[in-house]
Amino acid sequence: MNLSGEQIKVLRAxxxxxxxxxxxxxxxxxxxxxxxxxxxxxxxxxxVMDFLKTQQLxxxxxxxxxxxxxxxDAGRRLISSLAKSTR
Numbered sequence: 100m101n102l103s104g105e106q107i108k109v110l111r112a113x114x115x116x117x118x119x120x121x122x123x124x125x126x127x128x129x130x131x132x133x134x135x136x137x138x139x140x141x142x143x144x145x146x147v148m149d150f151l152k153t154q155q156l157x158x159x160x161x162x163x164x165x166x167x168x169x170x171x172d173a174g175r176r177l178i179s180s181l182a183k184s185t186r
Contacts, residue, residue: 105144110170111181112141114175119131155174156171157169158171
């Protein structure tokens with residue numbers, strides 16, 4: 100599986116304890132944001148999220164208005180294999 104740098108960044112952030120949330124608004128707008136343990140949030144592109152969800156690397160708790168995304172087992176295995184291959 101070929102991942103972009105941005106996709107890897109999101110997976111690594113989740114593995115490092117960051118929170119990934121989708122913020123939905125009443126007008127239908129949805130914004131994805133990474134929330135670090137300390138510091139400002141980082142917006143995540145919808146295309147990145149679509150890929151990670153389609154590949155079943157992340158899943159959400161399906162809450163409204165702010166769903167939280169977590170690594171799936173497949174996502175944890177992938178990020179673990181990436182960590183081993185970069186050592």
